Amino acid sequence: MAKQSWKEWNSFFFDCDSSLPFQTGEVVCLGFRRHPGESETLIEPLCTRVQRNVCLSWVSEIPGFRSEQVFELQEIGFGWTKYTHRQDFSGFLCKVFFPFIRQDEQKAMLRMARDLKRFMERKY
Numbered sequence: 001m002a003k004q005s006w007k008e009w010n011s012f013f014f015d016c017d018s019s020l021p022f023q024t025g026e027v028v029c030l031g032f033r034r035h036p037g038e039s040e041t042l043i044e045p046l047c048t049r050v051q052r053n054v055c056l057s058w059v060s061e062i063p064g065f066r067s068e069q070v071f072e073l074q075e076i077g078f079g080w081t082k083y084t085h086r087q088d089f090s091g092f093l094c095k096v097f098f099p100f101i102r103q104d105e106q107k108a109m110l111r112m113a114r115d116l117k118r119f120m121e122r123k124y
Contacts, residue, residue, distance in 0.1 A: 001052055003028075009119035012112040014040055022050045028058070034104040045069070064093035083116065085109055 001022050003015035016029035026047050031040035045058035048068070057070040068088040076082045087105060089098055 001050070001056060009115045010112055011036060011115055012108045016042060022047050022056060024048065024050045032108070034101075034108045061091075062093075065089070065091040065097060066094075083113060085113065 003022070004018045006013060006015055012032055012034070014031040014033070016031050020026070020028045022028060024047055027044050028047060029042065029044050031042050033040050043060045045060035047056070047058050049055050049057040049070075053073060055070070055072045057068065059066065059068045061067070066089070068086075070084075070086040070088075072084045072086075074082040074084070087109075089102075
């Protein structure tokens with residue numbers, strides 16, 4: 001949730017406006033980069049759920065295409081946390097875009113999860 005520190009570990013999503021905090025029902029300005037070195041794609045998703053240290057979800061839409069991202073943390077034991085990320089794509093353009101973005105999105109999300117894990121393990 002601390003967008004200002006994403007640059008320390010997050011190579012996929014980027015904060016474009018740190019003055020816009022994550023708040024349910026509010027829009028934030030983010031960028032993402034599926035491949036290292038490529039230019040950022042800007043999005044302005046609507047935050048649909050914000051629970052500090054538990055869950056963050058947002059929805060971004062363009063006509064014919066909807067993407068929902070859900071990030072969850074679950075404490076599973078002393079010093080252990082399970083991180084889960086889910087994506088849901090829908091809309092009539094999904095059939096056109098999905099084959100191209102699905103594999104890239106999965107690789108980028110795995111890269112982000114590995115980077116987050118390394119960052120947290122160094123921190124503690």
